[in-house]
Amino acid sequence: MLRHRWLWVALVACAGSVHAAEREDAELAIAQASAAVQAAERNDALLHAAPEANAAREHLLLAEHAFTRRDWLDSTQAAEKARLDADLASALTRERRATAARNEVEAGVRELRARSGLPAGGAP
Amino acid sequence: MKTLAVPAIALGASLLASCVVSPPRSDPQLVRLQDERARLHSDPRIAMHAGTELRIADTAVDLLVQERPRLDERAFRHGAYLTERRLRIAEASALARYEEQRTNELARERERLLAQAPARVDPVRTAPGSYPPATYRAANDHHRRLAALQAQLSGIESRLDERGLVVTLSDYQFENGRGEPRATTQRALDSLANAMRTDPATRVAVVASEPGDALETRRAAAVRAYLATRGIAPERVNADYAAPAVQAPRGGVRLVARIDDAHYGLTDR
Numbered sequence: 001m002l003r004h005r006w007l008w009v010a011l012v013a014c015a016g017s018v019h020a021a022e023r024e025d026a027e028l029a030i031a032q033a034s035a036a037v038q039a040a041e042r043n044d045a046l047l048h049a050a051p052e053a054n055a056a057r058e059h060l061l062l063a064e065h066a067f068t069r070r071d072w073l074d075s076t077q078a079a080e081k082a083r084l085d086a087d088l089a090s091a092l093t094r095e096r097r098a099t100a101a102r103n104e105v106e107a108g109v110r111e112l113r114a115r116s117g118l119p120a121g122g123a124p
Numbered sequence: 125m126k127t128l129a130v131p132a133i134a135l136g137a138s139l140l141a142s143c144v145v146s147p148p149r150s151d152p153q154l155v156r157l158q159d160e161r162a163r164l165h166s167d168p169r170i171a172m173h174a175g176t177e178l179r180i181a182d183t184a185v186d187l188l189v190q191e192r193p194r195l196d197e198r199a200f201r202h203g204a205y206l207t208e209r210r211l212r213i214a215e216a217s218a219l220a221r222y223e224e225q226r227t228n229e230l231a232r233e234r235e236r237l238l239a240q241a242p243a244r245v246d247p248v249r250t251a252p253g254s255y256p257p258a259t260y261r262a263a264n265d266h267h268r269r270l271a272a273l274q275a276q277l278s279g280i281e282s283r284l285d286e287r288g289l290v291v292t293l294s295d296y297q298f299e300n301g302r303g304e305p306r307a308t309t310q311r312a313l314d315s316l317a318n319a320m321r322t323d324p325a326t327r328v329a330v331v332a333s334e335p336g337d338a339l340e341t342r343r344a345a346a347v348r349a350y351l352a353t354r355g356i357a358p359e360r361v362n363a364d365y366a367a368p369a370v371q372a373p374r375g376g377v378r379l380v381a382r383i384d385d386a387h388y389g390l391t392d393r
Contacts, residue, residue: 091217
């Protein structure tokens, strides 16, 4: 049993000639993508990772349009892209916030070390 | 006929041999993804802090390589897109953990330096009652509390610097040509009000880009009024300390939050 069933399902579904994406698959993929996009936007991904957050929103719209056309394969694929775009936007937002926080604390430590007459790096 | 048969047979045999012995050409996209995976594994910051995201990305690359012969072009491009995203997610997640760990280490060092610092190192830098606070310990405490406040904000641009916690509302966050904040801006201000309620010593100055300009002054007043409807006392949003040091964006409004323990008799905090 593969540990990462979702990827296996995605790759096998994309084979086209073997399996066709069904309506339920498309609905589930859109629901997951929508949740991921909302989570990313709540985490301010539009401020910190705008290209990825915008790509997520665009792919989600494409997925919804394909769903109304009853193109289940197009819809599922676009939704899968949207979900990973949103996850990437969230991850990049976390990384950039963490880097900004580290820079700020590091600047404070450097100043304290300088005022204490200590070298800029290493043990006190 | 005989003179042509031998070269033709030889040509056919050499073509057949080349098909059998030459290795299959690697797909450039697959090569790029495999190279990217190798780069992540060779970066110690990522290898040491990678979680399940990198294992999932590894599996995605392996599956794509394995299934390539069976996939049509569209399916392969889709799989390659997903795999590339998985690799980038793994990298960003690992780097975030690395930075967070470094921040914790630096914060502990900062506490250690403050505890060890002799009195002369933590001097009065500015006049008592002015901002930033007069001692490093107080500055450290205010920074920590403003950072905690910033962490509660949602949907709003903010920056923590020597002026305090500076929150920016741009022109597009207000109704066109009017003073009222948009619905999404109101939700963002709700998060600010909720955060201010968790620290009663927080005060905010609301600054318009052009004092006296009718629209921007109305917008600044609308922000103060909105925060008041969310239970923030008017004296907490009427601070004027930021006016000389802060410039709001054109058509926008800037809020500067600071900790003011002395104003609220919280000097023992």
